[in-house]
Amino acid sequence: MNPAEEVIRLTQALLRFDTINPPGDESLCMAFLADYLKLQGFEVHLQCFAEKRFNLLARMAGKDKNAVPLAFTGHLDTVPLGNAPWRYNAFGGEIVEGKLYGRGASDMKAAVAAFIVACVQHQQAVRDGDGVILILTGGEETGCDGARALLEDARIVLPPVKALIVGEPTSNYPVIGHKGALWLRCETQGKAAHGAMPELGINAIYMAAEAIAKIRHFKPGAPHPLMKQPTLNVGTISGGLNINSVPDRCSFDVDIRTAPNLEHDEIRQRLAAMAGEHLCMTTLVDLPSVLTEPGDPWIEQVFLLCRPLHDGPLQYRVVPYFTDASLLLDALGSQPCIILGPGEPTMAHQTDEYCVVDKLLQSVDLYGEIINIGG
Numbered sequence: 001m002n003p004a005e006e007v008i009r010l011t012q013a014l015l016r017f018d019t020i021n022p023p024g025d026e027s028l029c030m031a032f033l034a035d036y037l038k039l040q041g042f043e044v045h046l047q048c049f050a051e052k053r054f055n056l057l058a059r060m061a062g063k064d065k066n067a068v069p070l071a072f073t074g075h076l077d078t079v080p081l082g083n084a085p086w087r088y089n090a091f092g093g094e095i096v097e098g099k100l101y102g103r104g105a106s107d108m109k110a111a112v113a114a115f116i117v118a119c120v121q122h123q124q125a126v127r128d129g130d131g132v133i134l135i136l137t138g139g140e141e142t143g144c145d146g147a148r149a150l151l152e153d154a155r156i157v158l159p160p161v162k163a164l165i166v167g168e169p170t171s172n173y174p175v176i177g178h179k180g181a182l183w184l185r186c187e188t189q190g191k192a193a194h195g196a197m198p199e200l201g202i203n204a205i206y207m208a209a210e211a212i213a214k215i216r217h218f219k220p221g222a223p224h225p226l227m228k229q230p231t232l233n234v235g236t237i238s239g240g241l242n243i244n245s246v247p248d249r250c251s252f253d254v255d256i257r258t259a260p261n262l263e264h265d266e267i268r269q270r271l272a273a274m275a276g277e278h279l280c281m282t283t284l285v286d287l288p289s290v291l292t293e294p295g296d297p298w299i300e301q302v303f304l305l306c307r308p309l310h311d312g313p314l315q316y317r318v319v320p321y322f323t324d325a326s327l328l329l330d331a332l333g334s335q336p337c338i339i340l341g342p343g344e345p346t347m348a349h350q351t352d353e354y355c356v357v358d359k360l361l362q363s364v365d366l367y368g369e370i371i372n373i374g375g
């Protein structure tokens with residue numbers, strides 16, 4: 001196998017599957033990967049968590065039963081294409097001037113292809129060492145639905161691992177953590193009436209507007225030294241049936257991004273108190289932040305490997321978006337975790353998404369070196 005040719009071929013193959021979420025359908029893509037990984041000697045387990053929705057666990061055992069494997073994780077679902085037209089086929093995997101185009105190229109099919117090819121290339125080291133486990137998820141983009149389903153399945157037991165590598169796009173820069181997310185649905189209940197007699201009703205949209213005005217400048221907590229200011233954004237609102245009725249219901253969704261120094265329960269309570277008593281709040285997504293302390297020996301080794309790829313000394317960085325590590329890390333024994341992938345962070349979710357081919361090839365080598373850390 002020529003790893004460079006193989007990783008490009010595999011990335012292109014993954015890009016040709018439409019795994020846009022919503023609606024979400026990883027079935028063909030995961031079936032393809034299951035066959036591919038089986039052929040390469042992995043022990044494979046497919047988990048169906050809803051109609052056409054799949055996760056895939058793949059293991060390559062190490063030298064003995066007590067070996068603690070290294071874990072890689074990546075999601076195979078992608079966000080929708082957006083409204084703007086694409087110059088390149090979003091499912092074509094075309095390479096133009098050193099860029100590999102397609103929805104999910106950066107976020108994050110290239111990374112999944114890269115760590116698979118690295119494991120295959122270094123399989124002797126994997127088998128003579130502690131083994132690897134690949135946790136390939138669906139449904140990440142809508143709030144880690146796949147990872148959640150994986151952890152809720154009593155038949156699936158994830159082993160403690162040595163470390164977790166999350167292949168989200170970082171341009172091969174090692175990132176030691178990310179913010180947490182708390183997504184809340186807020187509903188107001190009013191009283192319907194004819195729009196020509198509004199005095200007979202209670203307008204639920206006005207109630208929601210007042211609540212939003214109150215929480216707009218809510219501070220979820222003090223800034224964190226690395227993650228900086230926690231944030232709040234009202235992302236959606238819907239209410240009302242028609243123009244000539246007083247709406248009796250309105251709902252809006254709030255997206256709060258948090259840091260390790262903040263308790264989600266406490267944030268929820270403070271927000272509810274600020275918004276007022278007429279608001280009914282339900283939690284849609286509750287994902288803790290992730291942070292590996294600088295100085296962790298494994299993290300430091302990864303930093304050493306990444307250093308030649310970047311100008312100047314490496315900083316301890318975090319990213320604002322969440323990853324499946326929010327849920328997986330606890331189940332895997334809370335080991336050191338690095339977010340490291342060949343994709344361009346700025347290309348995630350964009351029109352004409354691409355991954356730089358050189359970064360993709362670089363990441364195969366980098367993941368290979370990480371596999372070889374500590375024998």
Ligand SMILES: [Zn+2]
Nearest residue numbers: 075107108168
């Ligand atoms: Zn992603």
